[in-house]
Amino acid sequence: MAQSAEIKLLAAAALKDAYLELLPQFERAPGHTVAAVWTSTPAVQKRIMAGEAADLVILGNSGTDELIKQRKLVPDSRANFAKMGIGVAIQVGTPEPDISSADAVKKSVLTAKSVAYSAGSSGIYIVSMFQKLGIADQVKLKTAVVKPGEPVGEVVARGDAGIGFQQISELISLKGIKYLGPCRRVSKTSPYIPAEFLLRRRRRTRPRR
Structure with missing residues (x-):
């Protein structure tokens, strides 16, 4: 039987409503729980640069290149999964x-x-x-x-x-x-693309008994 764990998430607040709707479905399936911290993209960047560990990061794509360059995030884990105007x-x-x-x-x-x-x-x-x-x-x-x-x-x-x-x-x-x-009449391109990342240093969690 797979061991359950707590997943720490640092995320931009723009996706919070959708997250809260989907979270119960996720937690029921594998038995994992998610401890989420919601803030702005700049605040997420600062926390990661300061060394805060987490399992998953969701933020706007404007804030990710420098974090990858500084080896704070795993480049291959990058996945654009939503667009928001x-x-x-x-x-x-x-x-x-x-x-x-x-x-x-x-x-x-x-x-x-x-x-x-x-x-x-x-x-x-x-x-x-x-x-x-x-x-x-x-x-x-x-x-x-x-x-x-x-x-x-x-x-x-x-x-x-x-x-x-x-x-x-x-x-x-x-x-x-x-x-x-x-604002699409001013710019036809989607201005905000949240992205999903895994931190380079995973935070170790103890399995539930």
Whole structure:
């Protein structure tokens, strides 16, 4: 009979809802349990670089190349398994901006009182989007503060930002905001590709008796 074990997971929070739905099915099959730590992609990177051990890592592909270069992750274990777009949201009850085209998004961002986006993979994409739209400098002057690990939707919901951008999965389930749709009209490519990795140094676990 196979021995069960606890699997330690470090993961970007964008996949948390899907994970929580699938976890019970996984744990029933082999009898393993999963101890998950959910945070931003930059935070996952820092923890791994600092030497924290885990069995599995899930994060945006923007944060993986350097970790592989530093031999913190097993290169051959790399597997892109999901794609997730970036969405737009506003506070419930506020006028709905136009995001039907690149020019419309540009105008809506410039007229918003403030703009919120994360410091993780979605934020990296959004900054590049603002650069392509030619409004990066203007947006810097009115960027709302988003604390590490804080959902952008919460910043928007309490009125600290007029418009917010983050992974769709982190916006659609939050109360107090209205999800307007994806940013695909600005960029047709999927901006966020979470990837699955195994750490180079596996954390040893004791089998259950």
